[in-house]
Amino acid sequence: MSSPKERIIATTFELFARQGYNSTGINQIVAEANVAKASFYQYFKSKEDLCVEFLNVRHEYWFNELNSFVSKEKESKSKLMSSFDFLIYMNQKEDFRGCSFLNILSEISSDNVKILNVIQNHKKDVRNYFSQLIENKDLADHIYLLFESSIIESQLFRSNELIETSKKIITQLI
Amino acid sequence: MSSPKERIIATTFELFARQGYNSTGINQIVAEANVAKASFYQYFKSKEDLCVEFLNVRHEYWFNELNSFVSKEKESKSKLMSSFDFLIYMNQKEDFRGCSFLNILSEISSDNVKILNVIQNHKKDVRNYFSQLIENKDLADHIYLLFESSIIESQLFRSNELIETSKKIITQLI
Amino acid sequence: MSSPKERIIATTFELFARQGYNSTGINQIVAEANVAKASFYQYFKSKEDLCVEFLNVRHEYWFNELNSFVSKEKESKSKLMSSFDFLIYMNQKEDFRGCSFLNILSEISSDNVKILNVIQNHKKDVRNYFSQLIENKDLADHIYLLFESSIIESQLFRSNELIETSKKIITQLI
């Protein structure tokens, strides 16, 4: 069996993404990870710390999935469109739970700089991702903005409709 | 002095918007509203019910503020641009706390239909708002999507930068 | 429609018998009786007072039902046996909820003389009931004791088995 820390992270990865940050208690995590309460606090100073770790793991996971998904395409423009299909793919896979980063953003207090930074860095990377696909910086930001709203609107309406709308818009833009 | 119910709603209006749903306890609400706990439950069946009431009040407040803000403009296109300036105005007024509806969306479980419906209806109205300003339906949705990401990105980065970006984009679109 | 007091009593009659004393709140009573809270306290000084009223009403109801049930029989011995069939009849009618008096006895604190007296008087009347059917005082008490245990044992096991056992015993006694 894996180490306690690994089991904590694996369990947290699943629970935070599915239930959210505040709705997931340390009790549930240590119970499902089969780890002693005190062991948890040996690896994570606080729940906040665990959250940072979660976001880091999620960051890596998310970009891996994204890159893997769009790697089927060769051209930049195809990769771009495929990025929006990736959202549809994720919505199906995770039942329209939206973006873990934005969800946690809504759950923390605005002076929680530690977590805020991690979320900001993730989104900066997303923005960069589009900048690398598209030469025109303004266009890249434009698409980034459509990407972001695609995520939250599909979460809100539990539907991919506005992702498709975004795809249509982008087809005309590029 | 005002009635207990009014005080509860006023206090909730402030606290839910500032601290979020889960981070605001009934205890804090009744304490700051100077109301007995049991009085609270005479007016609201549950915290969930209070949330619905809050969202309704917030809905009305938000659209009133928006309409009042853009009423300075006469032309549709000016009203449109002014809507984005409204976001800047609100960010300053509320310290970049973002959209109460989207924030609460992130806090509830996805099977909470009661609250989900209220949030969806609010956003449908926002979408409608742009549909009434712009004849071209596709363009209206396009702008709605930019509006939504403008809200969350400015919340995330505590900056109006991407609102300005959106404004620039829209200037070119219309 | 009937008067508030009547509605309170009717509702209480149903709820106390079905749910028990402690599990039935004043709130539920006034809600189901469609009576204002303050109206309730105009007729009943306290929940305890209502309990006394309930027990009195129940007393009358129970003896009426019993006498009506056994009135089919003419002979004393037949009435006696029929009294135990009455328990079977009531168990079916009220789903083995047992004796309201003994149930409430278990719910009150032992220094609650007011309610205790009402319960004692009811049971004295039951004991008298058998004394009037049977000349032999000792035998009457004997049967009273079997009657009492018949009630609680059938409540406990949700079965009439021990009532039938009692009947068999009594057949041999008389």
Place this chain on the structure above:
Amino acid sequence: MSSPKERIIATTFELFARQGYNSTGINQIVAEANVAKASFYQYFKSKEDLCVEFLNVRHEYWFNELNSFVSKEKESKSKLMSSFDFLIYMNQKEDFRGCSFLNILSEISSDNVKILNVIQNHKKDVRNYFSQLIENKDLADHIYLLFESSIIESQLFRSNELIETSKKIITQLI
């Protein structure tokens, strides 16, 4: 000093027997047991669970006391009579609080199978107890029924009169 769990059980043992189930709050238990609220819930999933534990402890205690009490007698018939004296002994010791199992039976809702089972099993054991003392099964049940009513009637009237009556009856039966 003893462990929290032991203190909880000891306190509960006293309070449930004395005040009853519904009238004893978790708050009072943890206060008198000098235990943190959360500690309580580490050992007992719910108040219902504590009730089951209480009934189990009480079951063991009660039979131990009974067997110890009647062990002074050698003959079955003497043990039988002594069992009724045990009730008198307990009434004095516990101030006519009656049977914890029957008292709790009156406090729970009839669909509470978990607790109901424990109560039923206790009483089955009591019934068995008499079956082992008396060969004649019907007579054993007869005495069991007198035993049960002896308990509740002495609780109700705060008097051992009907226990003595039962003893007299039994003397004639055996």
Place this chain on the structure above:
DNA sequence: GATGAATGAGCCTTCATTCAT
């Protein structure tokens, strides 16, 4: 390195009752 035991503060909700009109 790993743990089980213990905690104080707080969660949402309901209780029986009294007030002013």
Place this chain on the structure above:
DNA sequence: AATGAATGAAGGCTCATTCAT
């Protein structure tokens, strides 16, 4: 005669965290 509004106290339960070993 009847009411709607308001309440303090308590209900059962869960939170993230720390302690001693």
